[in-house]
Amino acid sequence: MPTSIQSFLSRIPELRDADQRAFLYSDLDQQRIDNPEGYQEALKFWTQLLLSACQHGLLSAAPRTPQPRLNTTLASSDEDDEDEDDVLDRTQSDDSEHTEAASVLCFERAGLAARLAFRGDTPTGVDGIVDEMERSGIVVEACDYLAGSTVRRWAGRFVRHVPVVGRQMAVLAWGAQTSQITLDSSLVVRSLVEAAASRVADAHYARAACALTDNLLSMDVFREQYAQPVLTTNGKLSLEDARLVLRCLEDQRQATSTIIDAADTQVLIKFAARRAQRVQPVTEADRGAFHVVSTRDTIARQVTALESRVLELDLKARNAVVRKLRTQALGYLRLKRHVESDVLARRQQALDNIERIVLKLQQAASDVQLLQAFKSGTCALKGLNQEAEDMHAERVFDDWADQALRADEIQAVMDDGAAVVADGMQDVDDDALEAELEALLAADEQKEAAASDKQKESNVAVPGKQETADEDMLANAFNKVTLSPDHTPSEPNAADAKQERIAMLE
Numbered sequence: 001m002p003t004s005i006q007s008f009l010s011r012i013p014e015l016r017d018a019d020q021r022a023f024l025y026s027d028l029d030q031q032r033i034d035n036p037e038g039y040q041e042a043l044k045f046w047t048q049l050l051l052s053a054c055q056h057g058l059l060s061a062a063p064r065t066p067q068p069r070l071n072t073t074l075a076s077s078d079e080d081d082e083d084e085d086d087v088l089d090r091t092q093s094d095d096s097e098h099t100e101a102a103s104v105l106c107f108e109r110a111g112l113a114a115r116l117a118f119r120g121d122t123p124t125g126v127d128g129i130v131d132e133m134e135r136s137g138i139v140v141e142a143c144d145y146l147a148g149s150t151v152r153r154w155a156g157r158f159v160r161h162v163p164v165v166g167r168q169m170a171v172l173a174w175g176a177q178t179s180q181i182t183l184d185s186s187l188v189v190r191s192l193v194e195a196a197a198s199r200v201a202d203a204h205y206a207r208a209a210c211a212l213t214d215n216l217l218s219m220d221v222f223r224e225q226y227a228q229p230v231l232t233t234n235g236k237l238s239l240e241d242a243r244l245v246l247r248c249l250e251d252q253r254q255a256t257s258t259i260i261d262a263a264d265t266q267v268l269i270k271f272a273a274r275r276a277q278r279v280q281p282v283t284e285a286d287r288g289a290f291h292v293v294s295t296r297d298t299i300a301r302q303v304t305a306l307e308s309r310v311l312e313l314d315l316k317a318r319n320a321v322v323r324k325l326r327t328q329a330l331g332y333l334r335l336k337r338h339v340e341s342d343v344l345a346r347r348q349q350a351l352d353n354i355e356r357i358v359l360k361l362q363q364a365a366s367d368v369q370l371l372q373a374f375k376s377g378t379c380a381l382k383g384l385n386q387e388a389e390d391m392h393a394e395r396v397f398d399d400w401a402d403q404a405l406r407a408d409e410i411q412a413v414m415d416d417g418a419a420v421v422a423d424g425m426q427d428v429d430d431d432a433l434e435a436e437l438e439a440l441l442a443a444d445e446q447k448e449a450a451a452s453d454k455q456k457e458s459n460v461a462v463p464g465k466q467e468t469a470d471e472d473m474l475a476n477a478f479n480k481v482t483l484s485p486d487h488t489p490s491e492p493n494a495a496d497a498k499q500e501r502i503a504m505l506e
Contacts, residue, residue, distance in 0.1 A: 005058045009118045014045060021121060028125030046129040047138065050107070054189055057231075059107030059115065060238070101238040104231060105196060105245070106142060106188045130187065142186035142240075145193075146247050188244055196241070197248035199229035205275045212365035213358060215271040216290040219257075221297070222246070222269050253278040260287055289361050296354040303351055306344040310336055 002008035014020045023031075024042055032039040053059050113126050133139045203226060208214035217225070223237040230237055230245065237245075246269065249255035253272070256279045260268045268290050272279035313336035320329035 002056060002058065005053065005115055006118070008053055008056060008058055009116070012049065015118055021118070025118075025121045025123045026125065029128050031125070042125075043129060043132060046123075046126065047133055050129070050133070051138075051189060051192070054107045055104055055192060057102035057104045059112070060103040060240075101227075101231075101236050101241075103186075103238045103240045105192045105241045106186045109187055134187070137190065139187040139189055142188050142244075145188045145190075146243060186240065193244045193248050196230040197245045197252070200226045200245055201249065201254055201271075201275065203229045204271055208271070210362040210365055212285070212289050213293050213362055215273065216286060216293060217269045217271075218290075218294060219267040219269065255279055256282065258282045260290070292354065292357055292361060296351070296358055299347060299351045299354060303344065303347050306339055306347055310339055310344065313339065 002011065009015050014024060023038065024045060028039055028042055031042065050059070109127075109130060112130065113123050116123050116126060130139070134141070204215075219242065223239070223242045226245070227235050227237040230241055246255060246257055249271075250257070254275070255269060255271045257267055257269045260266050268282060268287070270279060270282050270286060313332045317329045317332035317336065320326075320332060
């Protein structure tokens, strides 16, 4: 992963080639007229380059003022006498100041050409490329994106020309701590913000167990907890990126935020109870639960810091013993015992108590969900019962009984009718039917016998007729016989042929 814009540019083959770099770094507005196809290729190249460089956090502005972090460790002390307040007051972060994380979702328009200078060449047409990206909707100005509603989006466009009013409107649109963010020239990459918001939502609902406590976050916790889904690395999400992701989640009705203190420094972020649901406004119960959870997290960090302090004092005491520094070793052991028995024990007891409160809140929230489920089920059952009452269940079953009785009556009539028909058919004499059938068969046989006798008489009365018929049949059969090609039959005598045929018939 490139760590600077110059190392990033050096990996691009088109920029290492002098001729291609000369074209890409030339006045592209003129290329739009003289070489439209080349301009489209340059537009595609610069669009991909800017999006990729922004995603690597290489186009953000210079580091902002250092941001204070929550105190998590105890400073070393050689004092033998320290009370609980003194120990807790000395809890602080490391002395080195850290700069704000670079943004990976937006980039600065101001000075962009200078930051993209490579091997002595400065792109003269990059501002036109950015304008083209803005017209196509790939990027949008931060004021417009964070304004949200149409009215505030119009106000954001107006206040760009009025710096003081613009700053105030930006604070209204972004919420607390917005005054630390430079708005004048930031451009937001919409696709990167939407993808990051989706990953943050997936990560949140994968870990959230209790809607009341797990869905309530402070801005600092939000930036630390969801840096990995946005940055794909461990770290802390920049304030700009956190605001952009939160704005996208608010547009999708998956999260909302509000300021919960008069100093406008504490922001409460609330997620929807479920991914498919819309977020509800922040209630007083949410504010109370958030205060309890924040207190628990603070005490937990103090306990962790005190435990680290105990280990540190123990190590110092051992080193003092090795160096034969008896007085220092006793001082370290005395302070260690004081921290363990007084400060740490009390903090641990407070943490246990606050954990019980959190569990009570989670149990109450679970009971509320259960009651809501019963309430919804009761409403559904009530509606179904009302539908059943509208259908008059007693009347339906009475009608059913009447119709079933009527069907039984009709079936009984049908059975009686079938019995009457069967009784009427039993009066026919089967013997008489058999005698009639025998008479019909005998008459038929007599007709067949008479026809046969008549045929015989006709054959005896005309002998030659039968012979002629037989001769014709044989002649037809003989004509159908196929002779081989090399056989030439002799011409038989007509008289002989006739005698042969007669002999065959006999």
